[in-house]
Amino acid sequence: MNHLPRIAVTAGEPAGIGLDLCVQLAHTPVPATLVILADPNALRARAAQLGLALTLHPYVSPVPAHAGDGQLYVLPVETAEPVVAGTLNVRNSAAVLSMLDHALSGCQSGAFDAMVTAPVHKGIINEAGFAFTGHTEYLAEQTATAQVVMMLVGGGMRVALATTHLPLTQVSAAITPHALTTTLRILHQDLVQKFAISHPTIYVAGLNPHAGEGGYLGREEIDTIQPVLDQLRAEGMQLIGPLPADTMFSQKNLAQADAFLAMYHDQGLTVLKYASFGEGVNVTLGLPIIRTSVDHGTALDIAGSGQATLGSMLSAIQLAIDLCQSQQARPL
Numbered sequence: 219m220n221h222l223p224r225i226a227v228t229a230g231e232p233a234g235i236g237l238d239l240c241v242q243l244a245h246t247p248v249p250a251t252l253v254i255l256a257d258p259n260a261l262r263a264r265a266a267q268l269g270l271a272l273t274l275h276p277y278v279s280p281v282p283a284h285a286g287d288g289q290l291y292v293l294p295v296e297t298a299e300p301v302v303a304g305t306l307n308v309r310n311s312a313a314v315l316s317m318l319d320h321a322l323s324g325c326q327s328g329a330f331d332a333m334v335t336a337p338v339h340k341g342i343i344n345e346a347g348f349a350f351t352g353h354t355e356y357l358a359e360q361t362a363t364a365q366v367v368m369m370l371v372g373g374g375m376r377v378a379l380a381t382t383h384l385p386l387t388q389v390s391a392a393i394t395p396h397a398l399t400t401t402l403r404i405l406h407q408d409l410v411q412k413f414a415i416s417h418p419t420i421y422v423a424g425l426n427p428h429a430g431e432g433g434y435l436g437r438e439e440i441d442t443i444q445p446v447l448d449q450l451r452a453e454g455m456q457l458i459g460p461l462p463a464d465t466m467f468s469q470k471n472l473a474q475a476d477a478f479l480a481m482y483h484d485q486g487l488t489v490l491k492y493a494s495f496g497e498g499v500n501v502t503l504g505l506p507i508i509r510t511s512v513d514h515g516t517a518l519d520i521a522g523s524g525q526a527t528l529g530s531m532l533s534a535i536q537l538a539i540d541l542c543q544s545q546q547a548r549p550l
């Protein structure tokens with residue numbers, strides 16, 4: 219890559235803190251070019267609410283390096299109705315998805331090298347009539363990728379998930395030999411290729427308390443997880459587990475694991491967010507494009523108040539930059 223990474227930043231749910239983060243970004247230099255996908259009027263209004271100066275330019279390639287001097291380059295995605303910080307509006311959900319579509323198509327066409335997403339509100343998107351469980355699943359669908367892996371990075375650990383946004387009652391059935399094998403293959407491959415870890419060690423949680431206690435507290439470990447791990451170990455992967463999830467994240471294991479695989483969302487993310495909330499990054503592995511995201515949600519309670527912290531957004535941009543550079547360095 220003989221240019222700075224070109225990153226599309228989607229502003230996410232306009233009633234949430236995504237717009238606050240974009241306005242703050244205008245005042246923070248990063249070693250990349252940034253194109254913000256947002257409603258320009260909503261951006262200006264949020265800057266005024268926050269009392270921060272903001273100059274907007276329409277996106278025309280090439281965009282200069284992001285200097286953090288109060289300027290943003292914007293690919294406009296207008297909301298249907300004026301945005302009120304902290305108040306969801308079902309009529310503005312189509313614009314939220316449109317931001318994702320524009321960023322994705324820019325990544326696919328080569329106009330952007332990566333996309334970084336500010337948080338969306340899954341509930342209001344569904345209320346608007348769009349079936350939506352998260353960016354992860356949406357981007358998988360839009361790129362016709364059969365399976366992807368959500369991994370969060372923060373607090374000195376990488377935590378990937380075997381299942382993502384599923385009701386707990388559906389988790390066990392979703393952990394099939396095929397899905398788990400594919401998840402581990404994607405995780406292993408991306409740790410090698412994108413994170414330059416030549417022989418990654420992955421610690422894998424069980425699903426049940428005490429990893430099933432030899433079958434007395436559940437059989438998923440015996441029937442599914444252990445056989446999958448055995449098969450992949452035979453292929454050369456370094457896999458430790460299935461481990462009781464309550465002790466898997468010990469300091470000793472943190473020092474030895476390149477990544478942890480949790481069986482469901484809150485089994486893994488509670489630990490990671492306890493260690494690094496507001497500084498961590500969510501990255502989608504297995505996609506044909508680079509996508510990273512903040513580790514937090516829309517924070518409607520503080521939108522427009524000036525209390526939103528930028529740390530996770532900056533970490534997400536930095537990881538996107540690192541992944542662009544590692545992709546460039548990889549032999550064809």
Ligand SMILES: NC(=O)C1=CN([C@@H]2O[C@H](COP(=O)(O)OP(=O)(O)OC[C@H]3O[C@@H](n4cnc5c(N)ncnc54)[C@H](O)[C@@H]3O)[C@@H](O)[C@H]2O)C=CC1
Pocket residue numbers: 235335336337338339340341353496500511512513514515516517518519520525526527528
């Ligand atoms: N990447 C994404 O699009 C994500 C979206 N969400 C969505 O966000 C919505 C709200 O989720 P919640 O569980 O309430 O979590 P949340 O992260 O929005 O809020 C939890 C608490 O953390 C605070 N907080 C969050 N980000 C902050 C920041 N940058 N600076 C300072 N304080 C911050 C909030 O004010 C709140 O008190 C849900 O609809 C959820 O689906 C949640 C996580 C990620």
Ligand SMILES: NCC(=O)COP(=O)(O)O
Pocket residue numbers: 351352353354355487500511
């Ligand atoms: N807890 C992670 C989260 O909700 C974000 O998911 P996604 O929108 O990145 O798929």
